[in-house]
Amino acid sequence: ETGVTQTPRHLVMGMTNKKSLKCEQHLGHNAMYWYKQSAKKPLELMFVYSLEERVENNSVPSRFSPECPNSSHLFLHLHTLQPEDSALYLCASSQEASSGANVLTFGAGSRLTVL
Amino acid sequence: GENVEQHPSTLSVQEGDSAVIKCTYSDSASNYFPWYKQELGKRPQLIIDIRSNVGEKKDQRIAVTLNKTAKHFSLHITETQPEDSAVYFCAASQRTGRRALTFGSGTRLQVQP
Numbered sequence: 001e002t003g004v005t006q007t008p009r010h011l012v013m014g015m016t017n018k019k020s021l022k023c024e025q026h027l028g029h030n031a032m033y034w035y036k037q038s039a040k041k042p043l044e045l046m047f048v049y050s051l052e053e054r055v056e057n058n059s060v061p062s063r064f065s066p067e068c069p070n071s072s073h074l075f076l077h078l079h080t081l082q083p084e085d086s087a088l089y090l091c092a093s094s095q096e097a098s099s100g101a102n103v104l105t106f107g108a109g110s111r112l113t114v115l
Numbered sequence: 116g117e118n119v120e121q122h123p124s125t126l127s128v129q130e131g132d133s134a135v136i137k138c139t140y141s142d143s144a145s146n147y148f149p150w151y152k153q154e155l156g157k158r159p160q161l162i163i164d165i166r167s168n169v170g171e172k173k174d175q176r177i178a179v180t181l182n183k184t185a186k187h188f189s190l191h192i193t194e195t196q197p198e199d200s201a202v203y204f205c206a207a208s209q210r211t212g213r214r215a216l217t218f219g220s221g222t223r224l225q226v227q228p
Contacts, residue, residue: 033215043159043204043218056215090158101147101166102208102216106158 002026006091006107014115015081021110023074023091031096032074033104034066038087049074050096081114088112117142119207121219128195129227136222138205139187145207148181148188149216154201162203163190195226 048056149164206216
């Protein structure tokens with residue numbers, strides 16, 4: 001496997017379920033991200049991890065809980081979601097550069113539907 | 116925080132014509148401006164980027180211009196082809212502080228054969 005892989009690709013869950021999205025990067029990058037992509041707000045930043053430390057939480061509701069156990073893996077734990085949380089969740093990674101040129105490599109996304 | 120505005124939201128051109136997409140940003144500390152292309156059902160991919168120390172950058176049929184004073188940057192695609200049809204996103208980030216990219220709302224480009 002190369003690049004950034006996300007599982008599952010599709011997920012349907014009820015509002016009372018607990019599920020997790022998984023992301024793995026094979027690029028040796030030191031930063032990982034969760035973005036939410038929906039028709040209303042394309043590519044909305046959720047969380048940023050740099051060197052396994054959460055450096056940004058973009059006012060995301062607590063029903064979304066990220067976890068970064070190491071520099072290659074990123075999870076998004078989902079609990080008691082709302083139908084408006086239905087969207088494509090994109091994981092990305094990058095090698096943060098001192099110049100600020102932060103080139104993101106995206107995964108294929110996890111399409112989430114909340115019933 | 117940073118706010119990136121992108122226009123137009125949709126753009127339809129004839130094959131061979133040029134297409135221009137414009138973005139403005141709010142944070143004068145931003146210094147890196149990439150453009151991503153997302154084809155239908157696929158992941159966004161970087162197509163070109165520019166840093167604040169240059170005003171223009173070209174790569175074959177695509178070019179990006181940056182006006183730091185006015186805080187706007189644009190993507191230019193010449194001799195458009197059907198395979199250029201996609202959603203294009205501009206973004207901005209800083210060298211220090213908030214490094215994560217803030218994306219514009221996207222432009223759906225349709226190239227008519």
